[in-house]
Amino acid sequence: MKLTLKGGIEKDFEPGVSVLDVARSIGEGLARAACAGRLAGQVVDLRTKIYDDAALEILTFEDEAGRAAFRHTASHIMAQAVKRLYPDTKLAIGPAIKNGFYYDFEFSFTLTPEHLQAIEGEMAKIVKEDLLLERFTLPRTEAIALMQERCEPYKVELIEDLPEDAELSFYSQGEFTDLCAGPHLMRTKSVAAFKLTSIAGAYWRGDEHNKMLTRIYATAFPKKSALKEYLARIEEAKKRDHRKLGKELGLFALMEEGPGFPFFLPKGMIIKNALIDYWREVHTREGYVEISTPIMLSRKLWETSGHWDHYRENMYTTMIDDQEFAVKPMNCPGGLLVYKSEIHSYRELPMRVGELGLVHRHEMSGALHGLMRVRCFTQDDAHIYMTPEQIPQEIKGVIRLIDEIYKKFGFKYHMELSTRPENSMGSDEDWQTATEGLRQALEDIGAEYAVNEGDGAFYGPKIDFHLEDSLGRTWQCGTIQLDFQLPQRFGIEYIDKDGTPKQPIMIHRVAYGSIERFIGILIEHFGGAFPVWLAPVQVRVLPLSDKFMAYGQTVLQKLKAAGLRAELDERAEKIGFKIRDAQMQKLPYMLVVGAKEEEAGNVAVRSRANGDEGAADLGAFIARVAEQTKARTLE
RNA sequence: GCUGAUGUAGCUCAGUAGGUAGAGCACAUCCUUGGUAAGGAUGAGGUCUCGGGUUCGAAUCCCGACAUCAGCUCCA
Numbered sequence: 001m002k003l004t005l006k007g008g009i010e011k012d013f014e015p016g017v018s019v020l021d022v023a024r025s026i027g028e029g030l031a032r033a034a035c036a037g038r039l040a041g042q043v044v045d046l047r048t049k050i051y052d053d054a055a056l057e058i059l060t061f062e063d064e065a066g067r068a069a070f071r072h073t074a075s076h077i078m079a080q081a082v083k084r085l086y087p088d089t090k091l092a093i094g095p096a097i098k099n100g101f102y103y104d105f106e107f108s109f110t111l112t113p114e115h116l117q118a119i120e121g122e123m124a125k126i127v128k129e130d131l132l133l134e135r136f137t138l139p140r141t142e143a144i145a146l147m148q149e150r151c152e153p154y155k156v157e158l159i160e161d162l163p164e165d166a167e168l169s170f171y172s173q174g175e176f177t178d179l180c181a182g183p184h185l186m187r188t189k190s191v192a193a194f195k196l197t198s199i200a201g202a203y204w205r206g207d208e209h210n211k212m213l214t215r216i217y218a219t220a221f222p223k224k225s226a227l228k229e230y231l232a233r234i235e236e237a238k239k240r241d242h243r244k245l246g247k248e249l250g251l252f253a254l255m256e257e258g259p260g261f262p263f264f265l266p267k268g269m270i271i272k273n274a275l276i277d278y279w280r281e282v283h284t285r286e287g288y289v290e291i292s293t294p295i296m297l298s299r300k301l302w303e304t305s306g307h308w309d310h311y312r313e314n315m316y317t318t319m320i321d322d323q324e325f326a327v328k329p330m331n332c333p334g335g336l337l338v339y340k341s342e343i344h345s346y347r348e349l350p351m352r353v354g355e356l357g358l359v360h361r362h363e364m365s366g367a368l369h370g371l372m373r374v375r376c377f378t379q380d381d382a383h384i385y386m387t388p389e390q391i392p393q394e395i396k397g398v399i400r401l402i403d404e405i406y407k408k409f410g411f412k413y414h415m416e417l418s419t420r421p422e423n424s425m426g427s428d429e430d431w432q433t434a435t436e437g438l439r440q441a442l443e444d445i446g447a448e449y450a451v452n453e454g455d456g457a458f459y460g461p462k463i464d465f466h467l468e469d470s471l472g473r474t475w476q477c478g479t480i481q482l483d484f485q486l487p488q489r490f491g492i493e494y495i496d497k498d499g500t501p502k503q504p505i506m507i508h509r510v511a512y513g514s515i516e517r518f519i520g521i522l523i524e525h526f527g528g529a530f531p532v533w534l535a536p537v538q539v540r541v542l543p544l545s546d547k548f549m550a551y552g553q554t555v556l557q558k559l560k561a562a563g564l565r566a567e568l569d570e571r572a573e574k575i576g577f578k579i580r581d582a583q584m585q586k587l588p589y590m591l592v593v594g595a596k597e598e599e600a601g602n603v604a605v606r607s608r609a610n611g612d613e614g615a616a617d618l619g620a621f622i623a624r625v626a627e628q629t630k631a632r633t634l635e
Numbered sequence: 636g637c638u639g640a641u642g643u644a645g646c647u648c649a650g651u652a653g654g655u656a657g658a659g660c661a662c663a664u665c666c667u668u669g670g671u672a673a674g675g676a677u678g679a680g681g682u683c684u685c686g687g688g689u690u691c692g693a694a695u696c697c698c699g700a701c702a703u704c705a706g707c708u709c710c711a
Contacts, residue, residue: 112640198705199705199706200639200707201637201705202638203637206708208707208709212638212639215638217706248646254703255702256684259701259702259703361711364636364708364709365636366636366706366707366709367636369704372711373710373711374711379711464711476710512711513711514711518711544669545670547668572666572668573669574668574671576670576672576673577672577674578672579671579672580671580673592670594670596670604670606671611671612671
C-alpha cells in the first residue's frame with residue numbers, strides 16, 4: 001500500500017497502519033508534534049487506520065486543523081475536570097476557536113473565578129494522569145441511552161438532531177466520555193500548557209430564545225513558553241485598547257448622558273477631519289460629487305424604502321406636527337430623493353454621489369463597545385447609479401479605491417461576499433443577478449474571498465471588507481452593496497439613447513465604513529502613535545527654562561505659520577519632565593530650545609521614533625514635517 | 636436585550652464588622668531656571684452613580700434603575 005506524503009513523497013506501508021505510525025516512521029519529533037492527519041481532504045484522528053493508497057498529511061500545532069484537534073482535546077480535559085468537581089453539571093458543546101477553546105456548561109450554581117482555579121488544578125491532574133483518548137461509535141438508540149444514563153440532556157438533543165445516518169462517535173478518557181466527531185490527540189499529557197481565561201454567558205445553540213449557559217473560555221499550547229508569550233501579547237493588546245488611549249490622549253469621550261453616542265474632543269476632531277480631507281481628495285479625483293441630506297425624514301419615505309418594514313426596531317422615531325418622522329439609519333433614501341429631483345440622461349452615468357452621512361441606529365445596549373459599536377456614526381457613504389453594463393467596471397473601481405485607502409494606513413484586510421438573508425425583499429432573479437455580479441467582479445480581479453451565506457443587507461448582497469485590530473479581532477469596515485430594489489421602489493430613471501426612460505442600478509458603498517469605528521481601529525492599529533499626517537499635535541516646542549520662552553514663541557509662530565499643528569510647553573518644569581509628557585502623549589516631534597538653539601537660531605529635534613536627533617535648521621524641519629503631512633506617509 | 640461582574644476626586648485605585656472618606660497622577664499658587672522619560676512646598680477637589688428599603692445612623696446591607704466591562708445575540 002502506497003501513501004503520498006508531504007512534498008509528493010511516496011512510501012510503502014502495511015495496510016492498517018495508523019496516522020501516528022506513519023508520523024513515527026518519518027521521525028520521532030514529528031510523531032510527538034502530530035495532532036491529527038489529513039486524509040483525502042478530511043481531517044482525521046491520529047489513531048485512524050489506513051487500508052488503501054492515499055495522500056496523507058500529518059498535521060501539527062502549526063496547522064490550523066492540528067491546532068483545533070489539540071485545543072479540542074484540551075476542552076475535553078476541561079469538561080472532565082468540571083464533571084469530577086461538580087458532577088451534576090450538564091455538558092453542552094466545547095469547540096476549538098481562533099486562539100483557544102471554550103466549553104458551554106449548565107452549572108447548578110454561579111461560577112466564580114475561584115472555581116476556575118479549582119478547575120485548572122483538576123485539569124493539571126488529568127494531564128498528569130496521561131489518560132488515553134479512545135474513540136468508539138454507537139448506534140443511535142444506544143448513543144441516546146448512554147447520554148440519558150449520564151444525565152446529559154443537551155447531548156441527547158444534539159444526537160436527536162443529527163441526521164439518521166450520521167455516525168455517532170464518542171471519545172472517552174478515563175471515566176469521562178463525550179459525544180464528539182473528533183479528531184483528538186492520543187493522550188492528555190500532550191496538553192502541556194493551558195489557561196482558563198474568562199467566564200461568559202452564551203445561549204444554547206446561539207439562539208437568544210434558548211437558555212443561557214455558562215461558557216468558560218480558555219486556551220492551550222503544547223509548550224509553556226508559547227502560552228506565556230500569548231498571554232503577554234494579550235496584555236500588550238490591552239494597552240492599545242482604543243477606549244483607554246482615547247481617554248489618555250484626549251481624543252473622544254463617552255458619557256452616561258448619551259450611551260453609544262460618542263463625543264469627539266478637539267484632538268479627536270483633528271483626526272476625524274484629516275480622514276475626511278483625505279477622503280474628499282481621493283473621491284473628487286475618482287469623479288465623485290458630494291451631497292448632504294437631512295438627518296430626519298418622514299415615515300412615508302421609510303415605508304417606500306422598506307426600512308419601516310425591515311429595520312423598524314433599530315430606528316429612532318418622533319412626532320412632528322402630528323406626523324411620524326424617523327432619524328435616518330441609512331443615507332440611501334435621502335440620496336434617492338436627490339437623484340429623483342432631476343431628470344437624468346444616460347450621459348451622466350455612472351453617477352457617483354458621496355455623502356458623509358450621520359446615521360443613528362438603536363443597537364442593543366449590550367452590543368455597544370467604545371467607538372467600534374455605537375448608536376450614531378458617520379458613514380463615508382456613496383451611491384453610484386449606473387446601467388447594467390457598467391456594473392463590473394464600477395465594482396472593480398470601488399474595490400480598487402478601497403484597497404488604495406486601506407493601504408494608506410498599512411492595514412491588513414480580507415473580503416467576504418454576503419448573500420441573501422431571510423428577512424429580505426425582491427425577487428430571486430434579482431438577487432441571483434446581483435450576487436453573481438459581485439462574485440464576478442471578485443473573480444475578475446483574482447481576489448480571495450469567503451462567502452457568508454445569508455449575511456447580506458435586506459435590499460441586496462454585499463462585499464464586506466474586514467480589518468484586523470491589535471487583538472486579532474476583525475471589524476467590518478468597507479462594504480459594497482448592489483441594489484436593484486431601491487431604484488425600483490423609488491421608481492428612479494434615466495433617459496436612454498433611444499429616448500426611453502430606464503431604471504438605473506445602484507451601488508451603496510463605504511470605504512471607512514463608519515468614521516468612528518475606523519478611528520477606533522486606527523487608535524489600536526497605531527497604538528496611539530499616529531503618523532504625522534493624522535497626529536493631533538505634530539510638534540511640541542519645549543523651552544529649556546522660562547528664559548527661552550520668548551524664543552519658543554518665535555519658533556511656535558513659525559511652525560503655525562507653515563500650517564503645522566504645534567504647541568508650546570509653557571510650564572515651569574524641567575526638560576526631562578516636558579519630554580516625558582510629550583513622549584507619553586505620543587507626539588511625533590519635540591523641539592527643545594535653550595541657549596544653544598537661540599544663539600544659533602535653530603532647534604534641537606527629538607522624534608518619537610528616533611529619540612534625540614540633534615540640532616536642525618527650523619526651515620528644514622518644517623519642510624520635512626510638511627512633506628510627511630502632504631504625502632500622508634506612515635511615519 | 637440576555638448571563639455575570641463592576642460603579643469612591645478630572646484619571647488610576649485604596650478604604651470602612653454600618654458611625655458621612657484617602658493615596659498617586661492631573662489641577663492651582665509659590666519656590667526652583669534645571670540640557671533629553673517625573674525638582675520641592677502649599678492648596679483646592681467627592682450627596683462615595685441614582686432612587687427606594689432596613690437601621691438611632693447607609694458610601695458600606697437589601698431591592699430597583701442607569702452606565703460601564705467580559706461574553707452571547709445583533710451589526711458599519
